[in-house]
Amino acid sequence: xxxxxxxxxxxxxxxxxxxxxxxxxxxxxxxxxxxxxxxxxxxxxxxxxxxxxxxxxxxxxxxxxxxxxxxxxxxxxxxxxxxxxxxxxxxxxxxxxxxxxxxxxxxxxxxxxxxxxxxxxxxxxxxxxxxxxxxxxxxxxxxxxxxxxxxxxxxxxxxxxxxxxxxxxxxxxxxxxxxxx
Amino acid sequence: xxxxxxxxxxxxxxxxxxxxxxxxxxxxxxxxxxxxxxxxxxxxxxxxxxxxxxxxxxxxxxxxxxxxxxxxxxxxxxxxxxxxxxxxxxxxxxxxxxxxxxxxxxxxxxxxxxxxxxxxxxxxxxxxxxxxxxxxxxxxxxxxxxxxxxxxxxxxxxxxxxxxxxxxxxxxxxxxxxxxxxxxxxxxxxxxxxxxxxxxxxxxxxxxxxxxxxxxxxxxxxxxxxxxxxxxxxxxxxxxxxxxxxxxxxxxxxxxxxxxxxxxxxxxxxxxxxxxxxxxxxxxxxxxxxxxxxxxxxxxxxxxxxxxxxxxxxxxxxxxxxxxxxxxxxxxxxxxxxxxxxxxxxxxxxxxxxxxxxxxxxxxxxxxxxxxxxxxxxxxxxxxxxxxxxx
Numbered sequence: 212x213x214x215x216x217x218x219x220x221x222x223x224x225x226x227x228x229x230x231x232x233x234x235x236x237x238x239x240x241x242x243x244x245x246x247x248x249x250x251x252x253x254x255x256x257x258x259x260x261x262x263x264x265x266x267x268x269x270x271x272x273x274x275x276x277x278x279x280x281x282x283x284x285x286x287x288x289x290x291x292x293x294x295x296x297x298x299x300x301x302x303x304x305x306x307x308x309x310x311x312x313x314x315x316x317x318x319x320x321x322x323x324x325x326x327x328x329x330x331x332x333x334x335x336x337x338x339x340x341x342x343x344x345x346x347x348x349x350x351x352x353x354x355x356x357x358x359x360x361x362x363x364x365x366x367x368x369x370x371x372x373x374x375x376x377x378x379x380x381x382x383x384x385x386x387x388x389x390x391x392x
Numbered sequence: 393x394x395x396x397x398x399x400x401x402x403x404x405x406x407x408x409x410x411x412x413x414x415x416x417x418x419x420x421x422x423x424x425x426x427x428x429x430x431x432x433x434x435x436x437x438x439x440x441x442x443x444x445x446x447x448x449x450x451x452x453x454x455x456x457x458x459x460x461x462x463x464x465x466x467x468x469x470x471x472x473x474x475x476x477x478x479x480x481x482x483x484x485x486x487x488x489x490x491x492x493x494x495x496x497x498x499x500x501x502x503x504x505x506x507x508x509x510x511x512x513x514x515x516x517x518x519x520x521x522x523x524x525x526x527x528x529x530x531x532x533x534x535x536x537x538x539x540x541x542x543x544x545x546x547x548x549x550x551x552x553x554x555x556x557x558x559x560x561x562x563x564x565x566x567x568x569x570x571x572x573x574x575x576x577x578x579x580x581x582x583x584x585x586x587x588x589x590x591x592x593x594x595x596x597x598x599x600x601x602x603x604x605x606x607x608x609x610x611x612x613x614x615x616x617x618x619x620x621x622x623x624x625x626x627x628x629x630x631x632x633x634x635x636x637x638x639x640x641x642x643x644x645x646x647x648x649x650x651x652x653x654x655x656x657x658x659x660x661x662x663x664x665x666x667x668x669x670x671x672x673x674x675x676x677x678x679x680x681x682x683x684x685x686x687x688x689x690x691x692x693x694x695x696x697x698x699x700x701x702x703x704x705x706x707x708x709x710x711x712x713x714x715x716x717x718x719x720x721x722x723x724x725x726x727x728x729x730x731x732x733x734x735x736x737x738x739x740x741x742x743x744x745x746x747x748x749x750x751x752x753x754x755x756x757x758x759x760x761x762x763x764x765x766x767x768x769x770x771x772x773x774x775x776x777x778x779x780x781x782x783x
Binding site for chain 1: 413414459467468633651713716717726728741749754782
């Protein structure tokens with residue numbers, strides 16, 4: 212765990228962070244508002260002190276209450292993965308700036324997040340569905356999208372006695388699974 | 393329906409463009425035409441459709457269409473428990489299944505704060521490097537096959553077949569191993585595996601070198617690939633390339649060294665790099681990597697400690713709410729899993745990062761300006777597996 216990264220990030224981005232910096236194992240996590248994404252990621256990418264030149268992953272997340280976009284970055288200046296969470300996108304109309312001006316390859320990852328969560332990335336030139344057919348209307352990875360044959364919640368769910376002993380756990384039919392994270 | 397006649401030669405009107413880029417792509421200039429390649433084309437390494445905009449035989453622009461193999465593995469994983477979700481990962485990149493499982497078990501181990509026994513780590517590295525060799529020899533053979541050379545792939549399959557038989561003896565399956573477990577591996581090394589491995593290791597290095605001599609010294613293959621599909625290091629980083637493709641462009645980034653995991657810090661191996669960034673460099677770099685993998689296997693066998701291969705864990709896992717990201721260096725690049733837990737026994741978010749998906753995207757950077765036939769050569773040198781691209 213890189214304690215100095217935490218101090219450096221706090222000193223540089225202190226005023227735009229929307230939550231405490233968390234560190235666990237080899238990961239450092241910061242939270243920012245969606246509107247700050249281009250500035251913060253641009254600074255992390257360009258400034259010689261950080262040099263986060265590699266975008267390891269871009270993922271959409273539906274927490275059941277808000278939408279998030281999660282970026283994982285790598286740099287040779289630290290031994291940690293840096294996780295940047297653009298937090299607090301509304302579930303009704305999630306919008307966030309695109310980062311294709313920094314990493315062109317983010318284009319398809321953003322298309323995937325749009326396809327699966329409906330998150331609109333402003334500035335992405337090619338924001339259309341990538342896996343699902345063009346006529347498709349839902350966003351399948353949202354938490355209110357149930358699988359048709361949801362074996363986990365069916366009465367016959369669970370074949371091992373240890374599983375059968377507890378009630379269908381996280382989401383009884385009709386509710387959305389949520390996480391406080 | 394028959395009333396509103398559509399003339400045989402009237403073009404079917406396309407859907408209105410959804411984005412700026414799509415409108416630009418489907419607007420044809422003077423003398424340009426569209427050609428549809430795939431989805432069932434032998435050179436697509438799976439099921440992929442590519443719409444090419446052509447000027448004569450030259451590719452002006454292209455638009456890959458994905459999703460023909462989309463199975464929704466992320467959604468399935470979020471509706472399975474932690475153990476079950478690992479099994480969904482094998483069929484993603486079916487020639488390097490172990491590298492699909494590896495980041496998932498690593499991410500779950502981070503969520504659960506589990507320490508993996510050292511012997512299990514060694515077995516993971518050993519079987520992983522074997523799988524890497526199988527994948528690389530196949531990729532090198534396919535690179536020749538896509539250019540019309542039938543023989544090299546047959547030699548590649550000799551090595552690959554030996555390795556998958558070996559791994560079948562270890563894991564019980566030839567392709568979809570489902571071998572890694574949260575906290576270790578499914579079974580210890582056995583006699584069948586070790587004797588096969590010993591036989592194979594005694595001749596592997598010379599055999600692979602000899603097989604690939606068929607291509608390395610092949611004038612047609614070398615001249616066809618040299619200077620084709622050149623990617624510079626700056627653009628490669630902007631395109632988020634990883635793995636052999638990135639290293640062939642002169643960036644020495646290997647997660648085994650750049651962000652060490654498992655027991656790689658204790659092992660002695662080099663990270664081969666090439667500066668040309670063309671199809672030939674990508675081919676030769678894979679050959680270099682096979683040699684390094686053989687070195688790693690040797691060291692693993694030498695240093696293999698005794699002990700258990702599984703950590704003690706309950707059958708039903710409920711990690712505390714949290715997030716974890718883990719990535720490994722696979723034969724195609726960075727395989728990553730981003731897992732979130734909400735305290736139940738199912739992952740809340742199960743994000744799969746696949747290198748083939750990223751590499752395929754640079755078609756639009758690499759191919760315009762080349763001939764149609766070069767598309768096959770460049771595609772083969774990027775070594776995408778569509779099962780992973782479409783998830």
